[in-house]
Amino acid sequence: MVKVISENIPVEETINSLRSPDCGAVISYLGTVRSYLEGKQSKGLSFEIEDSVMQQSLEAVEAEAVKKFAISKIAIVHRTGSFAVEDDILLIAISSGHRGPAFDACKYIIDRIKELHDAWKREELES
Numbered sequence: 001m002v003k004v005i006s007e008n009i010p011v012e013e014t015i016n017s018l019r020s021p022d023c024g025a026v027i028s029y030l031g032t033v034r035s036y037l038e039g040k041q042s043k044g045l046s047f048e049i050e051d052s053v054m055q056q057s058l059e060a061v062e063a064e065a066v067k068k069f070a071i072s073k074i075a076i077v078h079r080t081g082s083f084a085v086e087d088d089i090l091l092i093a094i095s096s097g098h099r100g101p102a103f104d105a106c107k108y109i110i111d112r113i114k115e116l117h118d119a120w121k122r123e124e125l126e127s
Helices: 009-016 051-066 101-119
Strands: 004-005 025-032 042-046 073-079 088-096 122-123
Touching: 004 051, 004 101, 009 025, 009 073, 009 088, 025 101, 051 073, 051 101, 088 101, 101 122
Parallel strands: 004 073
Antiparallel strands: 025 088, 042 122, 073 088
16 A cells, blocks of 8 residues: 555554554554754755655555565555654555564665655755
8 A cells, every 4th residue: 555645644543554363563664854964954855756656656666565575565655745854754564474574575665765765855954
């Protein structure tokens, strides 16, 4: 499941939606806006990409992870718009029979999305 949204991420609801009797692991990653970049203070960031393009790109990453790892369900929720320091911008949650594949898949997805962020995001830094 991939969702591109502008409102706050429903973290608990999303994670709970992945619970299953055959899954012994539900892991999550919550990405937030940090207060610095390359030694400079950040005022925030924004994403400069159309929602539909972001959706398609994230769905492709999800499909890659499903093929590569023994996981049951994936939820990727990414916000669009402009954000201040400490705002939530990305939730990745994964359920699996065992923790190993869930953690491996989560790291893979994070790394792939970070690659996409290089083209999508604009950091607003203090002078």
